[in-house]
Amino acid sequence: MRACSVRRRIEERQVTDSNCRAPDLCLFGITLRCSMLIRSEQPDEADAIDALIRRAFAPTQFSHPREAEIVRALRRDGALTLSLVAVDERVVVGHVAFSLVTSDGVHDEWFGLGPISVCPERQRQGIGRMLVLAGLAALEARAANGCAVIGNPAIYSRFGFTSDGRLQYADIPERFVQHVVFRGPPPSGTLEFARAFAA
């Protein structure tokens, strides 16, 4: 997906940079006010984010304490480039982290998405999509060249991520190593995430 199409999809959802409110819903002439807000994490939200990540990942095949620890380690290392929360009625119901990545040891303004989590009772309601699209828009606004992710293509392809086999990550099959380009050439070589991911 090119930069313009990311921007168009963001605009469709009335998302601006990393601070956006979900559009209100109009049904049968009645406007339902949507209280969902996507914004950067606040300094006092680390514990709420930690608890959310543990709950979201608990039913999955992934190790949930580890995902929460990665975010804590990124924050501690000053490597959390972007940390967005979805807040509904002052409750943190979703979170996504973005941090710097390298390919073949070189950082070329590419960033990695993850971990991402939405609390189990609010999944499949579009919150993950809003977090990803707001994050991509914010990265693009910071002149990033693109974003990479390791994850389920059934999910990330819906956010515009693709795989062309030119980027490798450990022994992960190529279809799970995905990226979205904002500008410049697609990435190639060996992808590496921040040190916190190795903790």
Ligand SMILES: CC(C)(COP(=O)(O)OP(=O)(O)OC[C@H]1O[C@@H](n2cnc3c(N)ncnc32)[C@H](O)[C@@H]1OP(=O)(O)O)[C@@H](O)C(=O)NCCC(=O)NCCS
């Ligand atoms: C993955 C996760 C962040 C998605 O958030 P979400 O709010 O449920 O996702 P959305 O409702 O915005 O869905 C976005 C798209 O992804 C699809 N999708 C969401 N979860 C999916 C799943 N488990 N499998 C396949 N597709 C999925 C949706 O169908 C939707 O596509 P559509 O708009 O074409 O219908 C959330 O399910 C989660 O926290 N899971 C547990 C933690 C996790 O697995 N994180 C990702 C590790 S790779």
